[in-house]
Amino acid sequence: MEAEKGRAVTAGEREAWMDLAVNMAKEALESGEVPVGCLMVYNNEIIGKGKNEVNETKNATRHAEMVAIDQVMDWCRQHKKEPKEVFVNTVLYVTVEPCIMCAAALRMMKIPLVVYGCQNERFGGCGSVLNISSATLTDTGEPFQCIAGYRSEEAVEMLKTFYRQENPNGTGCRLTFKSTWHSKSAGIRLCGVKLAFGVVHFLLFQTLLPGVIAPWNKYSTHERGRQRETILKRELAACSLAAAEMGDVQTN
Secondary structure (H helix, E strand, C coil): CEEECCEEECHHHHHHHHHHHHHHHHHHHHCCCCCCEEEEEECCEEEEEEECCHHHHCCCCCCHHHHHHHHHHHHHHHHCCCHHHHHCCEEEEEEECCEHHHHHHHHHCCCCEEEEEECCCCCECECCCCECCCCCCCCCCCCCEEEECCCHHHHHHHHHHHHHCCCCCCCCCCCCCCCCCCCHHHHHHHHHHHHHHHHHHHHHHHHHHHHHCHHHCCCCHHHHHHHHHHHHHHHHHHHHHHHHHHHHHHHC
């Protein structure tokens, strides 16, 4: 049994929930999406689930985890629950290590435990590229525990199958947004997009890239690392305002 902050996940629970996440990843693959599937489980109930919808929506932020977060927000509204109280008692099961954007969103939503299959060596935010789950990033949401490796080989094979195929939507990065801004659920989705873009802008353009471009060359490696960490703390704190907006939309 794995435990964190009083939470416990048995091998049987992990197997059952990850089986469903793998099935969602298979659905994504069949629909021409990157095969990632996830579930958010609260009190032994699935309150959010998602698979990649990037190609379908032409929206690069619609990763499985972001879709699931939106569903949890809708569930909280329907059941008159405070999102912050629900997220801190929710476990995420996902077939692939969350990317940097999604890991930052999970941290800001204060999800305590993430169970994932294979590593994401290109974009992973739970240690493969950056360790957004780390306890060393203070004042930026809450660190979370990761349990990796279950059904990892199957997750890798699905990814290989996808990338062997030609992705008809893979050459463009144009984003589109639906115009149903009048509804609360659309407002929640908009806040989710703002959160995602804030995280991506900061992490990619202020944390990763500055370490290899000229303005940072005057600093030693140690100094660059300290400055990146300072920026990370400041900018993730700013991005958390978007997470707070998600709660405001839900309660208003």
